[in-house]
Amino acid sequence: MVNSQDFAKRLHIILDYYQLSATSLADKLEVNRSTISHLLSGRNKPSLDFVMKLLSHFPEVDLYWLMNGTGKFPAEKNEAIRSTDSISMDMTPTESEGNKYHQKKEGLISDSQIERIVIFFKDGSFKAYDRD
Template sequence: MIDVDAIKTRILSMMEQLGMTPSAFADQACISRSALTHLASGRNKVTLDMINKIVQGFDEWNPEWIIFGHGPQKRGETDSSDMYGGDLFSSASSVGEITPTEAHRESVSQHYFAPKSEPEVRIIEKPEKQIERITVFYSDGSYQEFRRATASK
């Protein structure tokens, strides 16, 4: 299970380490300023879309660290403080499994965090509407109805 509160803490830590204001951070990540403010205040939880935009906007930061808290904070760094003694995949090599290459990690990252294609917009032409009748109501309770003349064939 993903701990959204921990992700929020890591996002706020990123902002602090970068020395960025919430507005500048939101602008670089292409998320709304109010979304970041609501996240920081605890009003809203972090969303997958927000995580995706932050990962794309700050591509030097390690997505595994942002989401799971594993591995180094930035790509290409080593993390000596990791309690498992390496990155997310290091336990695999200790049991004799093949460790994914950096290229594989990059392709997985691009697969999960790639920008979505824009939806196709289709314009549907509707027939022109025509007035068939108009009803006028008077203050004395009476009314008068006017109907469109129909063409006789």
């Protein structure tokens, strides 16, 4: 769960890094100014929509750092790409596994480790696929 006070501290760091005021951040993300005010004061927790807008406008912000303080800020620009470019997905189901998908590189992730896959869209919506 997100700690509102810690999230507010990280949001202040983002404002300082990009030299933005709360008002200019609200305008840039197209959110109400009160939304930023409530987040900065620790009164409210961030919505998924807010987090997605922030991440899409500021690629140096790492999701895990933003939400729980782990990771780095600013993140390296190609960090997310590097972590996934070694993983190649074979999107054709195997006969013995039904509709389960397998990675071509062995040993990275096994089917038994995958519980849920969530895809986030730019409009803030998402689609979750649970393990049957």
